[in-house]
Amino acid sequence: MNLKVGLVACSLLLAAGCDTFTGNTNFAERSETVSLTGTVEAIFPEDRLFKVRNGGTAVVFRAGPQVKNFAELEVGDTVTMDYYESVAVGMADPADPGTAIGEVLVGTAAEGDKPGAAMVGSGSTVVEFLSYDELTQTAEIKLADGTVERVGVAPEMRAFAAARTAGDRIAVAVDRALAVAVVPSE
Template structure:
């Protein structure tokens, strides 16, 4: 429902160097259910985190002129959404239809070894439902950020990262990671892949 492409950037930055964890930002208004899984090797910087958020709601009102629609979840919470251009079959949406949305995000954080090539920064894909079918959207986006370790604080077990724009951020480091001076000035890569699928079903 939200723009999946860049809504997670503040979260991405806060995760940076093997930070412990952060929850997926809650949906505004509608109730969602989620799951989370982590994979990492103890004592080794880096890891993979995957989070999935699901929303199921019913269409209660539609404004074809403004291209907006109102969804209501099982708890009675309501929220108004704007149909993005890729939702080209918006006219097929009807009051009473059920909208199911799933957002899955995978975050990979690692220290880049010297000489290892950099990625292309970002990639994205948006696809709509076939013409004449019920509205639906599939979006996938990958963003890669890099930063350098500029300060290591062994007392508070944190690291200060400096990003390409010169901004700095202090992040917590997992307790099982030994902070070593050799990490100073090493590059940290944060690669986030977000996929969102929206499916509309008849009641």
């Protein structure tokens, strides 16, 4: 599926744009890629549900109204999902007002094709660092609108969090990509 190929290329570009610095206390990044494949085992068109099995695990999915070509889905089709996420943090430029910005590109399957979709998104903002709890590996941050949130800190980012002091301004960048494709049964 062309959408999937385009998404993988975008994911690689996003990943290539971020350097990972192990143990660096001025910058940290974590990234994750997950790929899943399964076979459509059952379809419930009246509820727009379908069951996908991968070995001993079966999951039921609901296809929302935005999913085109649901009627083209057949028992025996192979469903693949690829997901990529990268989160990078660093010290914010003092002149940065912290305005959140983001972009999203979305594509769907052509009319008459098997269902499929791809999404690539990127966003950034500046948050105020409040505290880091090494015992629970969580940080407390304040968003630009004043909302205070507690977030889990991944192992790759703990040295960065531990080096922060209350009031530090942190630049946060998040890149995500998702592709879902259906391949006809043979």
